[in-house]
Amino acid sequence: MASEHSSLLSVMGMGVWRGAPYDMMIFLAGLAGVDRALYEAAAVDGASTWRRLRHVTLPALRPVFWILFTLAAIRGLRVFVEVYVLTNGGPDGSSEVLMTLVYKLGLQRGELGVAAAGSIVLFAATLLLTVLVRLLRGRETG
Structure with a gap:
């Protein structure tokens, strides 16, 4: 992980590897919830x-994609373990994320006020993202 260019790629790869089974x-x-009668009707109509x-399939899985998008975005905002274990934010801060910054400021440097403010920003971003996806999803179904 000595390169600034490959450090973030390795963190992303580990995140994908960790989240893919879930x-x-x-x-x-x-997929199990897709109505089989729709497949049979499409086959009778001659659909390839x-x-x-x-x-x-894809329209039936649209709610699942919204859920996966929301969860992936929240995981992306709250990534800590991968960055801390692999690079600790380095080299040269190239893989630094908000969670590692909050950790370093709060627990290593003792700047609890700044770390608390960073945590509030992270919470607000997560809440805003969740509400935004919820509104977009509601608009699509309604």
Whole structure:
């Protein structure tokens, strides 16, 4: 991890590796919930496999994609373990994220007020993202 360019890529790779099984379980649960009668009706109408995927499966999985998007964005905002274990924010701060900054300021330097303010900013960003996705999803279904 000596390169500034590869440090963030390694952190992202570890995050994907860590979150993929959880996301896949949610995705598979969504696939299990797709009504099989829709596939049968599409097959009777002569739809190809590609058309069934495009017009039946993907629209049925839209709520699952919204949930996965929201969870991935929140995980991205709250990433700490990967950065701390792999790079500790280095080299030269190239993989520094808000969570590691809050940790360093609050627990290593003792600047609790600044660390608390960073935590509030992180909470506000998470809340705003969740509310925004919820509103967009509500608009789409309504």
